Amino acid sequence: MRIAIEGGRVIDPAHQTDVVTDLFIADGRIAGSGQPPAGFVPDWRIDARGQIVCPGLIDLCARPREPGQEHKATIVSEARAAASGGITTLVCPPDTDPVIDEPAVVELIRRRARAAGQVRVLTLGALTHRLHGERLAEMAALKEAGCVGVGDGGRTVASSRVLRRALEYAATFDLTVFLTPLDPELGHGLAHEGQVATRFGLPGIPVAAETGVIARDLELIRDLGVRVHFGRLSSARAVELVARAQAEGLSVTADTAVHHLYLSEIDLSGFDSRCHVRPPLRGPRDLDALRVGLAEGVLGALCSDHQPHEPDAKQAPFGDTEPGISGLDTLLALSLRLARDGVLPLPALLARLTWGPARILGLDSGHLGTGAPADICVFDPDAEWRVEPDVLRSRGHNSPFLGWELHGQVTHTLLEGQVVHAREARR
């Protein structure tokens, strides 16, 4: 299959390209841009005039809920949501049921994802057996099975001894370690320890629950030379700590979830369970600092932290609801608003969604260089849409952004040169 994407504004952050041109795809790979390669005759032309053509989005944290929680969503349902949102790669953390701590689970997810077709699902293996934080997981076997890294799956390893050993072991096999810093004891709460939690009588999660763990982890990795990625940062102080470590030359990267750039503790008013997330939505200053951290590149990636739920999971008093936001459908449009708001230029923003996460994962994708896998997102940056339950493709409709008017709609998503999503652009 040969495809020509014609007349779009091609933004390829990895090559600092931002130009209106044609892009050519053959045999699942980028065949070139500008002038067609010799003898190139497209089977299909995509008219991308007025649209933006960029690498497919790479989402560092999305839970398709399979295996284990198929009542919430499945790989099939969430793959469709990813494709329609321009996401071509998503990374599934190891806290599935069963946990991704043996090759069979990796294989199961790969098989289901391949059958679903529309998105590449990468897996993180567990850092410790069953994610219990006690014994090491078989990281070498997990790597051989295809895991792109290992992680704590949202459960911070409490024991510094175990973590130190796990980091050393991961480093032995050149695995990047993905940590989500939240102290299991101090983090035992429901909302940011601030004015809103005080008023609502919700148990607070102090910023120190995040920064205490980051500070510990940074000291542990100082001499090990292991690559560590901190996922879902929520506070200004956390951004500061990571920035300082990066300045010192530690191989540390970080991301945040896009909802942390739009929502704060104030949005919990009325005990809105859709805003129940972990780490919690923090204060307006934290939100600002995360935006600056993203613009400056301290946060090299922006993710959805996609956690779809069935309606019942959110229909209860706040503390009895499950945390998480369904985010695949809104990742691109919410992110684009950051560029519209002047937080960072569009190419830099797209870098955080493509090349940035690709580098963190060590992948040769997320760019449009000749020979790269043809994972491509074509979107109309001006198409306006309203977030409504019936336009969400994810099975989880648990979004606090319902009712928001957003700009940016994906018209075509290509995965390895196959069109996995297409909708008519509005002219």
Place this chain on the structure above:
Amino acid sequence: MSAANLQLDRQGRLLHFLTVEGLTRRHLTEILDTAESLRGVAERRVKKLPTLHGKTVVNLFFEASTRTRTTFELAAKRLSADVLNLNIATSATTKGESLLDTLRNIEAMQCDMFVVRHPQSGAADFMARHVKPHIAVLNAGDGCHAHPTQGMLDAFTIRRHKPDFPSLQVAIVGDILHSRVARSLIHALNILGAGEVRVIAPRTLLPVWVESLGARVFHSPKAGLREVDVIVMLRLQRERMERALLPTEQEFFQQYGLTEERLALAKPDAIVMHPGPINRGVEIDSRVADGPRSVILEQVTNGIAVRMAIMSITLGNHARPLGEDA
């Protein structure tokens, strides 16, 4: 929609009673004045008014309670309502049906008012958001969030003894962090224009942002109790020691317990209050609890009148008032 808006209709009248926060002085004064007029009912030979005749009030308690449930029950009965008591023990291990299912089931029994106590903050809000429009929801305590009828009965008791609010100094002592009573009382006193509300506790028992509620923080009773008109002691739960918030009950009593000696720091005519049940020798000395300045039992009596007032006001404001003839 915030809780304050959720409990009001378009004319700003109370439909539910979920929290004191966000209400106006007019709302609170209406409750206090109504309670004053209802207080005499208990002294009559026939302790009943027909206000809620033909109405059904359900006490829906997901947490153990004797006093609060009993006073709600008496309040409803003195207004001639039929009362149904449901005690639903919940624990992490025995998860029963969802709160929404419980609500729908009781709704199907055609009740008019839910009195709800629940261990989760926001539970009463949740109920009010999901009930059919003709049902009134009264919050009888949700997690650490609010216990608004207690806050109002405390304010009522204070007003009967100290009607001059602008000059009033009130100290609340003890476990503010976990206290829904303290939160509701601080809001009520501020809305009613009290001179100063103080909270006295070690840092472990204070929310980090407690000043934002409208209270001045003291860590020592010696400074905090000086010249106050009202002392409100809070109940100390035993599990606070297990969760490393305090070393021992003994040390708490030594540092914060209300003794006659400490009471002498307050104004000579200061009153002593406690939402009950009291832990003698933990937060309060028996001589103070049973002493002449204690109004603790009066609070219990006043609780009935205040709850009668809130029940008649909220049901009276409802779109389908069955008690129109009352």
